[in-house]
Amino acid sequence: MSPFVSSRRYEAPVIPGQPWSIPVRAATLDTTLPSLHEQARAVRDEVFGRRVFVRGVVEVSSHCRENCHYCAMRRDNHALTRYRLAADELAELIIHHRPAAITDIDIQAGEDPVAVREVVLPLVRELRRRTQLGITLCLGTLSPREYDQLRAAGGDYYVMKIETGDADHYQLIGAPGTLAERVAAIGYLAGQGWKVSSGLIVGLPGQTQAHVKQTLDLLAELPLAGCSVSPFVAGGQTPYGAAPNGDIEQTLNCVAWMRLRAPHWIIPAVSAMRLVSEDGYVRAFNAGANLATINLTPRAVRADYPIYKRDRIIMDEERVLSAIAGAGCKLSRVGMAEHLKNTLATGRVSRSSEAASRAFEAAHSDTRL
Numbered sequence: 001m002s003p004f005v006s007s008r009r010y011e012a013p014v015i016p017g018q019p020w021s022i023p024v025r026a027a028t029l030d031t032t033l034p035s036l037h038e039q040a041r042a043v044r045d046e047v048f049g050r051r052v053f054v055r056g057v058v059e060v061s062s063h064c065r066e067n068c069h070y071c072a073m074r075r076d077n078h079a080l081t082r083y084r085l086a087a088d089e090l091a092e093l094i095i096h097h098r099p100a101a102i103t104d105i106d107i108q109a110g111e112d113p114v115a116v117r118e119v120v121l122p123l124v125r126e127l128r129r130r131t132q133l134g135i136t137l138c139l140g141t142l143s144p145r146e147y148d149q150l151r152a153a154g155g156d157y158y159v160m161k162i163e164t165g166d167a168d169h170y171q172l173i174g175a176p177g178t179l180a181e182r183v184a185a186i187g188y189l190a191g192q193g194w195k196v197s198s199g200l201i202v203g204l205p206g207q208t209q210a211h212v213k214q215t216l217d218l219l220a221e222l223p224l225a226g227c228s229v230s231p232f233v234a235g236g237q238t239p240y241g242a243a244p245n246g247d248i249e250q251t252l253n254c255v256a257w258m259r260l261r262a263p264h265w266i267i268p269a270v271s272a273m274r275l276v277s278e279d280g281y282v283r284a285f286n287a288g289a290n291l292a293t294i295n296l297t298p299r300a301v302r303a304d305y306p307i308y309k310r311d312r313i314i315m316d317e318e319r320v321l322s323a324i325a326g327a328g329c330k331l332s333r334v335g336m337a338e339h340l341k342n343t344l345a346t347g348r349v350s351r352s353s354e355a356a357s358r359a360f361e362a363a364h365s366d367t368r369l
């Protein structure tokens with residue numbers, strides 16, 4: 001049995017020798033996988049002290065030159081009103097009106113080189129000049145020159161998701177370029193001093209359990225400081241608009257697996273978890289997540305940035321702080337970027353990784369009983 005199979009489908013036997021196996025001896029219909037999640041939570045607590053990083057996100061442009069089948073911001077969606085925000089207004093918003101809990105800012109956009117040039121670069125320079133905020137960028141596949149300019153401007157952390165680790169499946173879902181190009185971009189970014197995050201979507205059309213395993217295997221091999229997993233949510237006006245949502249149990253099991261496999265990773269709870277399951281966001285923290293994101297995108301344009309779908313759940317300050325408290329966690333005193341600089345410099349990660357490896361091995365051997 002893979003840990004990525006929903007707890008509601010516990011008919012299949014455990015597969016001997018599968019490192020994906022999990023301790024499910026007492027699992028029944030409608031139960032989850034508590035021992036896996038508990039172990040992941042304990043590892044998170046050991047490494048991060050039950051602290052959750054909080055960042056703010058601004059979605060600066062909904063223009064996109066790509067055409068991913070799973071995303072409503074794809075270029076063929078002519079029903080979408082496109083926007084680009086102004087750098088000076090965003091700087092004012094972030095510098096003077098961000099919630100106190102925020103230590104890092106995440107600047108996101110569709111794949112839009114115009115926004116990179118005219119909005120993101122001046123905004124990053126201004127934030128670096130006037131604040132101590134860690135700066136995360138999620139802008140898609142750009143040129144090496146653009147990555148270098150963003151790094152020189154002050155970017156710390158780049159999010160480059162692969163979504164699936166199977167090259168054919170990657171082509172099937174219409175993701176940008178090729179999987180090999182995406183992986184190469186991650187290697188380039190890490191080589192240039194970026195802290196890099198990647199991630200996958202669970203429940204994509206055409207995805208098999210083998211794809212999920214293959215994707216997690218690949219992610220574990222990449223030079224990452226963080227990783228995310230999101231349940232698939234069908235976007236309107238996309239080829240996958242009628243497809244069912246991804247399974248929250250599989251998604252949360254991936255969170256737990258990531259934490260056990262890579263204890264030092266920054267792993268976010270994402271709003272799609274709450275979209276597919278009322279308590280999915282809180283449960284992500286209980287499965288080892290350690291990053292939350294408050295949406296700071298101006299209300300006037302939020303509906304025109306339809307990640308997942310137009311009526312997505314907006315994680316505002318109140319919802320995020322409530323979820324963190326509900327999971328028994330506290331706000332991190334240090335920012336995510338600052339933590340990554342300090343932690344990777346001291347070697348604390350490797351010692352914690354050894355402890356996590358022992359926990360993972362214990363879970364593995366428990367499965368074989």
Ligand code: SF4
Pocket residue numbers: 064065066067068071072073074075109110111140176
């Ligand atoms: S997933 Fe990203 S690159 Fe693909 S269409 Fe959406 S915004 Fe563009």
